[in-house]
Amino acid sequence: MTPIQIALIVFGCVSGGVLLGMFLRVVLPEHHLSEDSKDVIKLGMGLIATMAALVIGLVIATAKSSYDTQNAAIKTTAARVVLLDHMLANYGPETKEARELLRLTIAFRLKAVWPEDRSQPARLGAPEALSAAQGIETRILQLSPRNDVQRWLQSETLRISSDILQTRSLVLESLGSSVPMLFLVVVVFWLTIIFGSFGLLAPRNATVVAVLFLSALSIAGSIFLILEMDQPFQGLMKISSAPFRHALSQLGQ
Numbered sequence: 001m002t003p004i005q006i007a008l009i010v011f012g013c014v015s016g017g018v019l020l021g022m023f024l025r026v027v028l029p030e031h032h033l034s035e036d037s038k039d040v041i042k043l044g045m046g047l048i049a050t051m052a053a054l055v056i057g058l059v060i061a062t063a064k065s066s067y068d069t070q071n072a073a074i075k076t077t078a079a080r081v082v083l084l085d086h087m088l089a090n091y092g093p094e095t096k097e098a099r100e101l102l103r104l105t106i107a108f109r110l111k112a113v114w115p116e117d118r119s120q121p122a123r124l125g126a127p128e129a130l131s132a133a134q135g136i137e138t139r140i141l142q143l144s145p146r147n148d149v150q151r152w153l154q155s156e157t158l159r160i161s162s163d164i165l166q167t168r169s170l171v172l173e174s175l176g177s178s179v180p181m182l183f184l185v186v187v188v189f190w191l192t193i194i195f196g197s198f199g200l201l202a203p204r205n206a207t208v209v210a211v212l213f214l215s216a217l218s219i220a221g222s223i224f225l226i227l228e229m230d231q232p233f234q235g236l237m238k239i240s241s242a243p244f245r246h247a248l249s250q251l252g253q
Contacts, residue, residue: 003227003235008189011220017192021199032194038201045197054189056222059179059187066178070232071239073171077164078243081106084160085251087221091143091153103251105132106244113233114241122233133168137161174236181232184223191219 001009086148087094088095112123140158145151195216202208228237 003231004032004223006184007220007224010191010223011216013192014195014216014219015186015213017194017196017214018209021196021201022204023199025200025204033200041197041201043082045194048190049194052187052194055183055190056226057185059183060222062178063226066174067229067232067237067239070171070174074239075243077167078247080160080164080167081247082246082250084157084164087153087160088140091150091157094143095140099252100138101132101136101139103248105136105182106248106251108132110241110248112243114238115242121170122238133165134159137165168203175233177230179226188223200223 031037081102085099088099088102115124137158140154140161143150143154145154195212198212202212225237228235231237232239
């Protein structure tokens with residue numbers, strides 16, 4: 001399911017908790033809602049609210065850390081690509097073919113990961129990109145250095161190329177969800193109980209009902225943002241392509 005679908009389900013569950021609480025307020029015997037009973041309910045809901053806040057904070061931190069890691073990997077790769085092209089240019093005209101292949105590879109990655117048609121999914125693991133990257137390494141290995149400077153440049157370009165491939169592998173291995181679905185289910189269950197207690201204890205008037213449903217909408221929105229951050233190459237919070245576009249504009253200069 002998409003983040004928006006999950007957020008709507010969360011909104012439905014939490015809103016349902018409010019309606020259930022209001023219904024129970026009407027059907028429960030009066031002594032079930034005595035002051036002593038309300039105090040116990042408030043204590044129990046305070047405990048659940050504390051646990052829910054701790055788990056939501058943990059999930060937010062995990063999703064944000066995953067998003068920042070992927071974003072940093074993109075920026076680092078873009079910087080290494082520009083450096084690789086610069087060092088190949090310093091090596092000499094023999095690297096023209098490798099530099100052109102590098103430019104084509106970055107252009108392909110841009111189209112695969114950030115397609116012009118936003119409805120199309122990102123293709124991070126496209127085998128064509130890996131083949132092209134390995135082809136660049138092959139061409140560097142085939143160079144025949146004539147002096148110490150070229151030997152050093154060949155060694156450094158191979159190292160940078162290897163670093164780029166390693167970063168790509170790390171990005172691909174980190175694509176799985178960092179938000180455990182069980183955590184999400186438990187948190188939504190707790191939130192439903194909490195909002196059910198709100199409906200049970202709150203007076204029944206339009207203002208209270210409006211506030212409770214707006215609060216439920218806010219909860220659903222927070223879950224939506226968490227899930228969006230957990231998918232850094234999809235959705236509304238997709239990682240920017242600006243570093244790669246800037247790198248592409250610098251290649252060949």
